[in-house]
Amino acid sequence: MADHAHEEHSEQHYIRIWAILLALLVVSILGPMLEIQAVTLVTAFGIALVKAYLVVKHFMHLNVQPQYVTYLLATALVFMLLLFAGTAPDVMKWEGQHWSKPANERPASDAGGSHH
Amino acid sequence: MATAEVTEHHDDHGHHDEGFVKKYLWSTDHKMICFQYMFTGIAMGLLGGFMAYAFRMQLAFPGASVPGWGGVTPADYNSLVTNHGTIMIFWVAMPVLIAAFGNYLIPLMTGCDDMVFPKVNRLSFQIFLLSAIVLLASFFVEGGGFGGAWTAYPPLSSKPEYSLTPLGSSLWLVAVGLEFIAFLLGGINFVTTTMNARAKGMRLYDIPIVVWFIVIASILFMASVGPLVAGAIMLLFNQNLGTGFFDPDKGGDPVLWQHLFWFFGHPEVYVVLLPAIGITAEIITTFARKKLFAYKTVLNTAIATGVLSFTVWAHHQFVAGIDPRMANVFTISTLLISVPVAEMIFVYIATLYGGKITLNTPMLWALSFIFEFMIGGVTGIFLGASGSDIYFHDTYFVLAHFHYTFFPIAIIGSFAGITYWFPKMTGKMMNDTLGKLHFWITIITFNLIFIPLFVLGAAGQHRRIYNYEHFPDLAGGWMQDLRVLATVALLVMLAAQVIFFFNVFISLRNGKKAGNNPWKANSLEWVAPSPPGHGNFAELPNCYRGPYEYSHPDREDDYWPQNEPA
Amino acid sequence: MRPIANTRSAAGIPTGRLAVWWVLASEIVIFGGILASYIMNRLSHDWWADYAANTSTPIGAFNTFVLLTSSLSAVLAHAAAERGDGKLAARRLLYTIAGGGVFLCVKAYEWTMEISHGFTISANGFWSFYYTAAGVHASHVIAGMILMAFVARDAAKNAELHRVELVGIYWHFVDVVWIFLFPLLYIAK
Numbered sequence: 001m002a003d004h005a006h007e008e009h010s011e012q013h014y015i016r017i018w019a020i021l022l023a024l025l026v027v028s029i030l031g032p033m034l035e036i037q038a039v040t041l042v043t044a045f046g047i048a049l050v051k052a053y054l055v056v057k058h059f060m061h062l063n064v065q066p067q068y069v070t071y072l073l074a075t076a077l078v079f080m081l082l083l084f085a086g087t088a089p090d091v092m093k094w095e096g097q098h099w100s101k102p103a104n105e106r107p108a109s110d111a112g113g114s115h116h
Numbered sequence: 117m118a119t120a121e122v123t124e125h126h127d128d129h130g131h132h133d134e135g136f137v138k139k140y141l142w143s144t145d146h147k148m149i150c151f152q153y154m155f156t157g158i159a160m161g162l163l164g165g166f167m168a169y170a171f172r173m174q175l176a177f178p179g180a181s182v183p184g185w186g187g188v189t190p191a192d193y194n195s196l197v198t199n200h201g202t203i204m205i206f207w208v209a210m211p212v213l214i215a216a217f218g219n220y221l222i223p224l225m226t227g228c229d230d231m232v233f234p235k236v237n238r239l240s241f242q243i244f245l246l247s248a249i250v251l252l253a254s255f256f257v258e259g260g261g262f263g264g265a266w267t268a269y270p271p272l273s274s275k276p277e278y279s280l281t282p283l284g285s286s287l288w289l290v291a292v293g294l295e296f297i298a299f300l301l302g303g304i305n306f307v308t309t310t311m312n313a314r315a316k317g318m319r320l321y322d323i324p325i326v327v328w329f330i331v332i333a334s335i336l337f338m339a340s341v342g343p344l345v346a347g348a349i350m351l352l353f354n355q356n357l358g359t360g361f362f363d364p365d366k367g368g369d370p371v372l373w374q375h376l377f378w379f380f381g382h383p384e385v386y387v388v389l390l391p392a393i394g395i396t397a398e399i400i401t402t403f404a405r406k407k408l409f410a411y412k413t414v415l416n417t418a419i420a421t422g423v424l425s426f427t428v429w430a431h432h433q434f435v436a437g438i439d440p441r442m443a444n445v446f447t448i449s450t451l452l453i454s455v456p457v458a459e460m461i462f463v464y465i466a467t468l469y470g471g472k473i474t475l476n477t478p479m480l481w482a483l484s485f486i487f488e489f490m491i492g493g494v495t496g497i498f499l500g501a502s503g504s505d506i507y508f509h510d511t512y513f514v515l516a517h518f519h520y521t522f523f524p525i526a527i528i529g530s531f532a533g534i535t536y537w538f539p540k541m542t543g544k545m546m547n548d549t550l551g552k553l554h555f556w557i558t559i560i561t562f563n564l565i566f567i568p569l570f571v572l573g574a575a576g577q578h579r580r581i582y583n584y585e586h587f588p589d590l591a592g593g594w595m596q597d598l599r600v601l602a603t604v605a606l607l608v609m610l611a612a613q614v615i616f617f618f619n620v621f622i623s624l625r626n627g628k629k630a631g632n633n634p635w636k637a638n639s640l641e642w643v644a645p646s647p648p649g650h651g652n653f654a655e656l657p658n659c660y661r662g663p664y665e666y667s668h669p670d671r672e673d674d675y676w677p678q679n680e681p682a
Numbered sequence: 683m684r685p686i687a688n689t690r691s692a693a694g695i696p697t698g699r700l701a702v703w704w705v706l707a708s709e710i711v712i713f714g715g716i717l718a719s720y721i722m723n724r725l726s727h728d729w730w731a732d733y734a735a736n737t738s739t740p741i742g743a744f745n746t747f748v749l750l751t752s753s754l755s756a757v758l759a760h761a762a763a764e765r766g767d768g769k770l771a772a773r774r775l776l777y778t779i780a781g782g783g784v785f786l787c788v789k790a791y792e793w794t795m796e797i798s799h800g801f802t803i804s805a806n807g808f809w810s811f812y813y814t815a816a817g818v819h820a821s822h823v824i825a826g827m828i829l830m831a832f833v834a835r836d837a838a839k840n841a842e843l844h845r846v847e848l849v850g851i852y853w854h855f856v857d858v859v860w861i862f863l864f865p866l867l868y869i870a871k
Binding site for chain 3: 043044076083088
């Protein structure tokens with residue numbers, strides 16, 4: 001047990017995790033080159049989740065904290081999902097019975113997108 | 117263990133005289149920081165009361181020059197109501213109920229010598245003071261103070277050509293943002309102190325309810341304020357950098373701001389409610405000499421209220437064009453949240469039942485809190501149901517409803533706490549006769565202000581109108597009479613506060629010495645000397661039982677202090 | 683001067699670290715508010731992908747690399763502090779600060795290029811969110827660098843070594859936020 005903890009905190013271990021993170025970074029950059037949207041989503045956000053997991057577990061040592069710390073952070077995330085769920089139906093809606101958001105249509109020409 | 121801690125402690129602090137600045141302005145002592153918060157909060161409260169006086173005078177006597185203010189222009193009126201609301205919630209209720217009482221009570225009631233991070237605590241107050249200064253400065257810049265209501269809905273708040281306060285609205289936003297940072301720092305201190313620094317032997321269910329509630333309130337604040345901090349940054353950029361997050365003409369959505377605002381704004385009600393209702397728990401158990409009925413139920417209902425309060429926010433937006441299916445969900449959750457709150461009130465009534473009740477000033481404040489807050493809660497049902505809210509929305513019915521919640525919370529709750537812990541804070545007893553006089557005048561005038569406003573609101577009187585003479589349907593004789601009645605009651609109430617300040621003054625000068633435990637109460641703060649010195653306790657106490665062991669059948673005394681070994 | 687309260691740990695975790703976790707919980711909801719607003723707007727404006735095409739993936743990827751590496755030196759500083767080697771911990775924290783500096787310089791270069799092409803914060807909704815989200819993140823990078831400088835100063839004298847871990851946890855959190863900003867702002871096109 002003590003040996004294991006020692007290994008977890010050893011410098012080689014941290015460098016190994018860092019190398020994995022860099023490899024994942026390369027995959028997430030290469031992913032979009034296949035030009036398949038589903039693959040891009042997985043390589044972009046799936047890999048972001050894996051990277052975040054590695055950093056949180058091995059660099060921040062969340063796994064050796066008391067359990068309630070994890071619950072605390074998870075609760076904050078759940079509240080953000082709740083915010084999204086309650087807000088998105090309105091913000092993502094562009095027209096209703098007596099109203100519409102006219103500015104919310106694709107502009108014909110736009111300074112922000114014209115310089116490819 | 118405790119003795120060892122004490123020796124070390126006295127070596128550290130010693131008894132040295134500190135200069136005025138170090139003692140009163142730059143102190144890291146949690147009790148001094150409590151007083152700093154409390155005095156700032158009371159000063160801001162007087163300012164907020166003065167603003168109410170100015171705009172109520174305008175409503176009762178339109179166009180007349182208000183003594184002490186002058187003529188109230190429409191811009192003045194908007195700025196006055198906006199800042200009255202902002203100040204009373206963010207610079208009165210929050211600092212007095214959470215910051216002041218939290219600072220004072222948490223270390224004393226959990227039996228430790230200070231907050232775990234005294235310097236962070238000091239920084240928290242300094243940022244808070246800065247935020248108050250920024251807010252006050254916003255009245256004196258070009259265009260005057262912000263007048264777009266405390267909810268700051270865009271596009272009114274996001275464009276100077278609408279709000280007509282190019283600088284005032286940004287300063288207002290910065291002040292609110294700084295205030296949030298101050299309370300985040302304070303809240304982290306409260307939570308970690310309670311979690312980690314409790315007296316030896318104090319288990320989770322031995323923590324006094326008021327400490328629990330202040331901690332839950334701090335957590336609610338922390339978890340809900342983030343989106344509004346994000347929203348405030350976005351709104352600040354809208355005002356100053358030309359972004360269009362909330363402007364429909366730039367592809368943004370004003371309803372997004374409303375969601376971000378109320379995602380914080382509704383839990384905020386419970387953030388200030390919980391400390392007040394916790395203070396009530398301490399007072400009614402002490403003066404009914406009874407154990408709190410169902411401690412764990414009270415605690416669990418508070419947690420349930422906290423969680424549910426995150427699911428009700430859009431009931432403020434029923435007429436904003438939100439998705440009607442979502443409106444159903446929010447109606448249901450809003451009506452549900454009255455269950456745990458009602459449960460708390462039942463528990464308090466059950467605690468009072470059969471007790472040996474002493475009706476002194478703090479007890480009167482505590483009982484009136486329960487009664488008046490219940491009126492606020494019951495009238496909320498009409499507003500939480502989306503159907504009836506369409507009629508009541510933005511009328512004085514809403515205004516009267518939330519004053520029946522916030523006045524009991526911020527004013528009654530604060531007075532209850534101040535009168536109850538005054539002996540501990542100052543070492544002197546407060547004059548009970550003057551206290552009761554102040555109580556009765558304040559309570560009667562409070563009802564005389566807001567019951568007429570319920571009636572006016574139900575009759576269709578809309579908010580945010582500065583002169584009802586312009587609206588023939590609303591200018592009528594009896595409606596104007598009710599407005600005058602409310603304004604006169606407000607004048608009497610404001611004048612009656614002189615009694616309170618006079619009472620504080622003469623009690624400090626001539627009051628009876630309090631001793632450590634004048635109320636024969638159980639919790640640990642009554643073990644410390646009155647007032648407690650630096651380091652609080654001569655010897656840090658251990659805890660052996662819960663805080664509400666009153667009238668225990670096996671004991672001669674009708675109380676059983678938490679630190680007394682069995 | 684430290685109160686006794688600070689040395690107790692009834693919750694089974696040192697007080698400083700407990701406070702850092704609470705800070706992070708409150709930061710999650712701040713970034714959560716911005717990102718939730720961005721995502722719901724992005725999902726309902728599919729043409730924002732065209733605007734996002736103007737962001738530079740190589741620059742974003744390089745900055746990701748810089749932050750990941752600075753996190754490595756922060757965690758190595760923690761390892762050194764655990765062994766009681768304050769000098770080494772301080773030096774490694776300085777590397778992390780340098781990493782933050784490189785990150786900000788690259789960011790400054792990137793923004794200058796974009797602004798000179800007309801992609802200002804007020805150009806359209808995408809660019810507003812782009813600058814706001816990355817700007818709030820960058821302000822956290824700056825805050826972390828300042829905190830780390832104080833911790834490194836003490837650590838070099840072998841004082842307050844436990845703070846090396848605390849400031850590290852904060853820095854890793856800032857790193858994690860960037861791990862999500864990178865795909866959201868750069869890769870999803």
